[in-house]
Amino acid sequence: MLHVADGGRSWHGRPMRRLLDADDLARMIRRLAHEVLEGNGGSDGLVLLGVRTRGAPIARRLAAAIASIEGVDVPVGELDVTLYRDDLALRDPMPIGATDVPVDVEGRTVVLVDDVLYTGRTVRAALDATSALGRPDRIRLVCLVDRGHRELPIRADHVGKNIPTSADEQVIVRLTETDGVDEVVIGGER
């Protein structure tokens, strides 16, 4: 496990830099909540689906922000995309996480939520996973960080922060719910 909070180092020895702290993330999520509401013309028909693992708590935070803005609880779920990936043979075996979608997506606007947008392959898998649940009217994508290097023609509708990276760098989003701290760090080499 990396240890970064104060000038830690990645496993290859290069120092990691903190780009965003807890306050930055909180402001970002409020802005994204406003953007989602604006893009949808309100909260009608919205369902937020967090892509596991870290998309799930981000989706819950977005829902809480939407509730404080509009006074409406939009349905939140989580999506595990392991079974829809195209790189099964290329990576270590992965356990399958829970998919928990509380409403029928038919006719709704599904907002997919992920932490880091990179190659686009996870999002492609998430699009297939969503389609397997039904036929939403539209699917939107929110991500906290867009680090570039897309391998597929996919873009996010709402981005927390664009962070230009080189392919050998790592961008890590840490959240209190999963990692005990809210921050985004960059650095290291793969």
Next chain:
Amino acid sequence: MSAPLTDLIAIRDLSREQVDGILSDAREMLPIARRERASVPTLRGRIVCNLFLEDSTRTRLSFDLAAKRLSADVVNFTASGTSVNKGESLLDTAQTLMALGVDLVVLRTSSAGAPVQLAREVEIPVLNAGDGWHQHPTQALLDALTMLQHRDTLEGARVTIVGDVLHSRVARSEVELMRLLGAHVTLVAPPTLLPPDVSSWGVTVTSDIDAVLPDTDVLYVLRVQRERMHRAFFPSIREYAQVWGIDAARMRRLPADALLMHPGPVNRGVELTSGAMEDPRSVITEQVTNGIAVRMACLYRLLSAAPRTEVTS
């Protein structure tokens, strides 16, 4: 994730962590197995061969559906008779399958030990779908999944297995898995249908079915395997039904929250009466659906750890 699975031959080859991993994956596969959710593209382009050298329509169907729900291509190789059961022919068959580019073999055979032998010869994963009297690991795993849908843990659960233990690969796998998961197992069988080495199994053995029923959490009734009995192990089917069969009266002795299970297909009126099967505590049909999910999880685990087979030559 726990250590990758390279083959699935016997329950004793699995760690507790691996079992928990398979069961956890199987729970996530259930909506797909039940067709509440569309099939998934996970194993697209992979070829699964069902090599069934012993008749078993239900198990083959279950493996077939499991592979198809994961979008694998399935080829069925069925051969009855003894020619393919001989060791050498089995290995010839395996070489052929490798040359054809098969990625995984599901093997059902009447020869105990044939799956181990096959796994030694081929680089692709081998999944034992039942070998003689030896093992039937996916049956035990689907049974554990079913039990765990009705209770939080099997730690301390009292599992009573009734019937023809001697000829039963299900019983052997079941006992190993139940012990791994912390359950206490009691075997109830006529002395002629108990294996000679049963004292080393770590189970309680009794011949008094009525005495153990009130202290049973899971009543697991084995199938009377008439086709495996070449000698007379009990006087008659009618006597077996009377002495060892589960009917409505015996179901009344079972606690209200107990489960009744059977690996199928049931010999109605022999080991179970129709009345017992219709009891609300019977989860026999749940076992069938869970079988697809567990087999999906095993195929997923075996193939996600395996290198892709390339056809050479």
